[in-house]
Amino acid sequence: MGEKRKVIVDGTEFEVDIEQEGNTFTATVEGREFKIEVPEAPQAAPKRAARGGKKKKSGKISANIPGKIVTLEVALGDPVSEGQVVLILEAMKMQNEITAPIAGIVVEIHCEEGQSIEANVPLVIIEPKKSEKDEESD
Secondary structure, three states, X not given: OOXXXXXXXXXXXXXXXXXXXXXEEEEEEOOEEEEEEOOOOOOOXXXXXXXXXXXXXXXXXXXXXXXXXXEEOOOOOOEEOXXXXXXXXXXXXXXXXXXXXXXXXXXXXXXXXXXXXXXXOOOEEEEEOOOHHXXXXX
């Protein structure tokens, strides 16, 4: 199935399913299929992945659902690596491992074991490790 579009032909609106293969388009209108050739048609741009480009990761850890902190696996000043379990959150009777999005040092902790937390509230802040390039420019 291709891309659905609304088109107007001679003043009448139709919903059309359009697929492109090279310079040929297949348009399906009300169950009828039409082949359309456009000699110099631009190629359709490739579809982007849902997450395009590299996004700079934040060291702020929060949970996207409310719950209760079961265990806190880190303390202030602890070094953590990307993907390391930082805390375990119980939400909807399930235990969820919350991991570090980046490598660095734990600089702030805003929760404790047994505490009920709201969604999207900062729980732990990690300061990223300085890369060799950062240290050279200091």
